[in-house]
Amino acid sequence: MTATENGPPDVDEPWPGLPPLVDQHCHGLLREVPTEVGPFARWLSESDAPPAPGTSYFDSALGLAVRRWCPPALGLPAYAPPERYLDARRALGAGEADRLLLRAAGIGALLVDDGPLPGAQRTGAALADAFAAPAFRVARLEPLAEAAADAAGRGTDAFLAGLAERIAGAAAGSLAFKSVAAYRHGLHLEPAAPSRAELWTAAERWLRTRPPGGRVADPVLLRHLLWSAVETGLPLQLHTGFGDTDLRLHRADPALLTDFVRAVAPTGCPLVLLHCYPFHRQAAHLAAVHPHVYADLGLTLSHVGGRAPAVLAETLELAPFGKLLFSTDAYGLPELYLVGARQFRWALTEALRGPGWPREDTDRAAALLAGGNARRLYGLPEQR
Amino acid sequence: MTATENGPPDVDEPWPGLPPLVDQHCHGLLREVPTEVGPFARWLSESDAPPAPGTSYFDSALGLAVRRWCPPALGLPAYAPPERYLDARRALGAGEADRLLLRAAGIGALLVDDGPLPGAQRTGAALADAFAAPAFRVARLEPLAEAAADAAGRGTDAFLAGLAERIAGAAAGSLAFKSVAAYRHGLHLEPAAPSRAELWTAAERWLRTRPPGGRVADPVLLRHLLWSAVETGLPLQLHTGFGDTDLRLHRADPALLTDFVRAVAPTGCPLVLLHCYPFHRQAAHLAAVHPHVYADLGLTLSHVGGRAPAVLAETLELAPFGKLLFSTDAYGLPELYLVGARQFRWALTEALRGPGWPREDTDRAAALLAGGNARRLYGLPEQR
């Protein structure tokens, strides 16, 4: 692990016994990372829009976190300016730069959302190879419905049968399902599974009115996807909290899922609330009182930069140590995996050691949060 | 008061002039506290469910707060492991252990919610005796309606008359009323008192369809209970914020009460928002701008453990020093009263002394928050 000169300490060393991280939710890696400042910086925002005139996506807490953690992995001082960093990246060559960044992240296993990303991406074996770590599939639900609709045309029965087949197939090859219902409609969904008649009517209407490639946003169909996933018994990851311009933030409050959480309880199917910010205290409450609810902070700890310890501490106000998971929610840039991992380790040190708790308790809690909880939840083997 | 070795300082000593605490909202005490880890730990969660497989309710901020404050009261080091602590508790005998814990809490007066709790509980004189402090009744509204319904059968007029009698009786023997409308329906209630016709219709329907022992959850009846309490002029405590699995957290935001707060204003009846977290900033705003609104943090400061100073500081961003009250919201375990008291005193020291305010101002504010506000609001005599 690389040494750094200033700012938050390099926490890979201070917590030597911490097992390798399990990144329980991330995405694919770009095949070719841009090395010009503008195109590179576009990956530093959840926005699909260019930055406002006179501003740069580097001028943010996330931009400074990238400058804090990534240059040292390439042999530069922390906070090297973006131009100098990207020059060094180009000089090393993409393969070597990516390798240095990803190995520095210290991620021992990955669960990868198979949903689509812009640009040519590395997934599956190519991703595992890049990390030198096992990569497991998380099956995104909505594209399964869209692929089934593409295949079925206007045939409602064919669509529903095809969807059921795709979900069964995905369950066989995945460790978890993932829903982006928060984006497509919002989390204020009716809690129960739709009736067969309700489902058929919604499917028929969608197929009839769907433009080619159209996304599924009907709340009845989204509920059917959620319940189809619940029936497999695999953990179900749900996007909650902040995201891109598509999102109505107040509709992504995980507390809106409470009735769904209760309806799922008898099945025992684990629900994993992703990201959650700025509703991470609400998510922590759900994780505290419902045995089958888990949560992570995902990209939050990267985006909030120097405030990562505070946001993690806010989450641990109510979240039991056995119910919070680590993830980077990184996508595209190797830098985002490294930043996610370092921000988490740094935040963990600050948040767990701040209150003066005994070292053996914080060591045990840290091991759970870093990977133990994910290994238990997803049935992964112990590592090292 | 006991000395402690590490972690947050024992703040009973640093603030010697602080008057005894007035716990303005708590519950009954178990007659027999379990001394096995599992059954004991069940009281450390708001959940009615067992912990998730592989986890314990001790592995949380609250669990560590109990381990921080309680072992020293029984002569053990802070953070003694749960097994060792419970062994010591058993060895001392329940009576002596309870006595040591409750006296260490330094609570000078209690207002006790008379709502039902699981297990055999000490209330009234037995509770006052255990604390060696006066205990006053807070009358929970919803059980009054349920008892009136049990007595009236299907007679709507008899029910309404009986309920009015019970409320008058409770007012005569209590310092305040308490509503759990947040649990039964949510705080998004119509603000005005229901009309007589509306009330009669709702009551008739409830009595007709109510299963034996059925709870009152009809919003019209809940509003009638609130307004019946308001008419007595006694302070009305309202559950807001987090709680158990029954609760929809987004329906417990105290800001949802704004129209009700305004409707009550002309009567001058004080409204006391309980717990509030994670909407404590919203509660503080209501307390800041409405003269008749007060708030407490209740069990929050216990549950958030090492973050209690931060959460209290967040509340004091807007809450005037004359409008925030102390309570433990403790129930069942003597440990929860001690933890609530110590967490509050510790948080108070940090939150009031952090900003560099003059000592005489912080001393005065601390005395108001610890008990002065409650004594003024509920008409309690000054103590010591």
Next chain:
Amino acid sequence: MTATENGPPDVDEPWPGLPPLVDQHCHGLLREVPTEVGPFARWLSESDAPPAPGTSYFDSALGLAVRRWCPPALGLPAYAPPERYLDARRALGAGEADRLLLRAAGIGALLVDDGPLPGAQRTGAALADAFAAPAFRVARLEPLAEAAADAAGRGTDAFLAGLAERIAGAAAGSLAFKSVAAYRHGLHLEPAAPSRAELWTAAERWLRTRPPGGRVADPVLLRHLLWSAVETGLPLQLHTGFGDTDLRLHRADPALLTDFVRAVAPTGCPLVLLHCYPFHRQAAHLAAVHPHVYADLGLTLSHVGGRAPAVLAETLELAPFGKLLFSTDAYGLPELYLVGARQFRWALTEALRGPGWPREDTDRAAALLAGGNARRLYGLPEQR
């Protein structure tokens, strides 16, 4: 600048290169500031009600912030008691005291909301003269509608034509528009501009039922005002977050504006979210992902007192450095301008220097937040 003895350091000195502040949202100044404690303290609350019995508006985080920053500007020690401070104010004479306070604020330019305030106020040239700084007009939308209605009587066409004229006139003499739709209805408005028929019907109904001097609260008319402002292309400031007793806080969450934000995006019209607390993280998210969205914290940093650095830090978790603006939202008392300015400079120092970021980056970010962003957004000339 004055020296102070204790508490937060006087940050006018530590950050010598910071350009003069641009106060992008404030109000008029009282002609005669009361010098009795009670009447003076009434200006220290957003409430229009007197304080609760036994309490004072000085007993709050804002009260202590006033006592921290203002006495030194008049030659007294920080935290001088209110009586002593007001005696000194009286002895100096109102003119001299106001001058000392306003000059100490270090505000280089002001944008002044022209909405009505209680009491006799200094605005326009008198305000600019008091600050020795240019003062620009922000045209409040709702009074334009009310003046047009006063002039038109019950003539709907005359009203709509008159309103259009007033808006065009205001645009010609102002740097921005301001809406208080959050107060009048709430931010849960339909996002699109009303159709002509919808507008005509709403206007006709309002004119027919409006009592003399009646306020506009109809959501269709409020939307028409917003879209009329958007069409001028001037930045549109929107009240969000906390305020006085009129406000339903949960209806002032800026996330409720998301669909409106998206509908405005193609026009390029900048939207400026004011105050935002306790939804400042939601506002920061909108500013992070929508290029045309900006935000400020307004009166928040004054009201939260010793917590100003924490609240600013929470906002900068997601808000890009190029999208957050400074304002005091001060009104009435010169003290509130000084407190707003000092709290901001102090919070800036703490929030930007805390995470260990490089000095040149924090200097640049501080200059943007203090005034650079406002100068770029409103087209103000560089100063000094």
